[in-house]
Amino acid sequence: xxxxxxxxxxxxxxxxxxxxxxxxxxxxxxxxxxxxxxxxxxxxxxxxxxxxxxxxxxxxxxxxxxxxx
Numbered sequence: 397x398x399x400x401x402x403x404x405x406x407x408x409x410x411x412x413x414x415x416x417x418x419x420x421x422x423x424x425x426x427x428x429x430x431x432x433x434x435x436x437x438x439x440x441x442x443x444x445x446x447x448x449x450x451x452x453x454x455x456x457x458x459x460x461x462x463x464x465x
Contacts, residue, residue: 398457402430404448419443 428434
């Protein structure tokens, strides 16, 4: 799944380790999500969205665009 996590993290000048600490996950987990090797669980996706004050859809893109809202 594509995502904007790396960009959002960089905008705040946070390291992967710092973001991981804020989310309660490892630096490796953050790296795996940023690179698309791992999709976050739904609770973690909500936690990420709350941290960045965005909707999940504004961070993660599953590529499923069928034109419906």
